[in-house]
Amino acid sequence: MIAASTTMPVVAGLRRLFRNRAILLGAIVLALVVLAAILAPLIAPYAPNKLSIVNKLKGPSLTHLFGTDEFGRDIFSRAIYAGRISLLVSLGVVFISTVLGVIMGVAAGYFRQLDAPISRLLDAMMSFPDILLAIALVAALGPSLATVIIALGITYAPRLARIVRGSTLVLRELPYIEAAVAMGLPTWQVLMRHVLLNLASPILVQATFVFASAMLAEASLSFLGVGVSSDMPTWGTMLASGREFMNNAPWLMIFPGLAIVLSVLSLQLLGDGLRDLVDPRLAKES
């Protein structure tokens, strides 16, 4: 009975969630990409770095679904393994930008004296185009997987901070927060129990969009050769190394590119759908 009463709202919530076609489609595609990445050793027919010079630059066929590269490596297997790193980087970026964004956003939105300095700092940070700021940070910190994650995390933190600040400003004026403060609840408890919990929805929506942007940015950085090491297969490094052979072997560019488009599209669909659920006013418009 207890189990039923706790699972029912979850089931009902999921049903409501998946009634939105955008969320359903986005979730299915994203789940497939994530599953393929997790189960890469089971799904990939070849090891991602297995060389086979006799098979170099072979077009798509039944033995090599997406063809092979200049070293005879299987593009399908590499694309699946590349998904692991691309997803890992993007998840790391979402984590860092969310933590930084929430701290800055709540501080600016809740404490009036901090609002102006933090908001101006966010304005300044957002004046830099994302890729430019990220490559400058990577150049300063030295290129590695970790620095790419940190650089992009810092780059996207202001986007989250802006949203969190706006929502916190509204929340701060609501009667139950005023009541909690009047009851003498310590500030950190007001923030943890009442403010942060109510920020979950806007944070989730914005984090989904940051996830998508991070995936595009990581691909750009890797393509430029200023991101993760070129030995590591990511969709961006695959595009960078395939570019030289693009005229004779276009599949080197097509499949990793499609992997990026599909993953980013699934996240955009998910983000859009979630935003519509959180803000029904927008749902009416789409």
Place this chain on the structure above:
Amino acid sequence: MARISWGLLHRLGGMLIVLALVVTVVFIIVRVTPGDPAAVMLGSDATPEDIAQLRSRMGLDAPLIVQYGQFVGGILRGDLGQSIFLNQPVTQALAARAEPTFFLTLFSILIAVAIALPVGVLSAVRRGTLFDQIVVTLTMVAASVPSFWLGLMLIQVFAVGTGWFPASGYGGPDTPFLERLHHLVLPAVALGVVNSALITRFTRAAMLDVLGEDYVRTARAKGANERRVILKHALKNALIPIITVIGLSVAMLVAGAVVTETVFGLPGVGNLVVSAVLRRDYPVIQGTLLVVAAIYVLINFIVDMLYILVDPRVRL
């Protein structure tokens, strides 16, 4: 009038504060380099004397606060430092590469707006129709495509395949201007199409908002023809969010230009900064960051000014 001037001053003050913070952020970024930036720039073969000399040339041997003062002083005099590898002032290096980036950004924004405005307006007017659904789907897909990848695909089709456009390069200073612009068609289309997605979505949403307003209903009830209702009553009032998003898109276009210029081998600011990053030419990196961010802040300021022209209700 006095209110406007006071508001304008307030807005100008805000802009100057943001610019000061931009300068500070750029200053900090180069200083967070683990270890000695001079040693990193010169590589492992450098002698301690070389490193010491570069440190002194870059002013890195002074206390941090003095370095900051020198940095700000230099900017105020229009001196962004000296490129170590190009052996020329950063301002000169930037000026020499400004043309392709400027025209690339300009054409991309023109292409993006030329697609987005009519498509966004039509999509809103024909809400729920097949056309609208196709637009919504296509904008979602376009927003998911990396512009550099679209550029590579365009090269395959229109440069390698049909040979209509050059695949890379920009031509030297002696190349006729029109021929140089011919080199920009494919990169501008790649950037413009991707960025049109966001502007189309905003135009559609802004128009939908406005089309539901009472004054639009009143205009229709008065018997004004539909074209006039949409263009004069609706679009004019939807312009503020549209102008805002076009202003924001400029920053995205500059970000996209960094990668697109590399794909198309355009000798622009994007290419300059990427090679500077690969060579750890910090003065060029910080100079480019500073100039691009300052341009963005200025564009935002201009967008704010445009609000007054578009909507007389907005007071600064």
